[in-house]
Amino acid sequence: EAGVAQSPRYKIIEKRQSVAFWCNPISGHATLYWYQQILGQGPKLLIQFQNNGVVDDSQLPKDRFSAERLKGVDSTLKIQPAKLEDSAVYLCASRGLAGGLRELFFGEGSRLTVL
């Protein structure tokens, strides 16, 4: 079974530029998460999708961050314009519905450096 795929793995941009991250979850997983992880901290939820609908985006800075999951499969997270404090690893995770509140499966992450 293929895992969660993310790209790019690394991205360096100047502040005020834009960037997009892509995630393809495990096949059949209805729930998809985007997390931001700053060095030395735990993951912070940005947005949660259930199929192609948003379940929770309360911590997403909507003035600069956007995310979509149009067909209920892969997802894109965009930052525009980027700020220095957006330097972090962006983690995508997915979860199947069967079996209730179980584990999340994570991709390798996309490391963003904003200069």
Add this chain to the structure above:
Amino acid sequence: SQQGEEDPQALSIQEGENATMNCSYKTSINNLQWYRQNSGRGLVHLILIRSNEREKHSGRLRVTLDTSKKSSSLLITASRAADTASYFCALWDSNYQLIWGAGTKLIIKP
């Protein structure tokens, strides 16, 4: 904040020793999980313990849960260099939100 709290923040031990890290939380839980994150990689699920369980084992891992004290511990026995990583607890609360700890950084010295 609903964030789980882990201690210690960092732990350095000799290879072959046991490593214990703790997670405390504030809310009611459905279950509690532990994840490992190697440097520069994603998180990997290690073990899940339900709220009605007190102890669970998986290989060299032993997890305990004390819901009266709202705390859990992860014990790694006979540590190896490959166990060097950050370890995070995550708990599903009664509102079906997943709450993450800040992690314990474990270094195994050869």
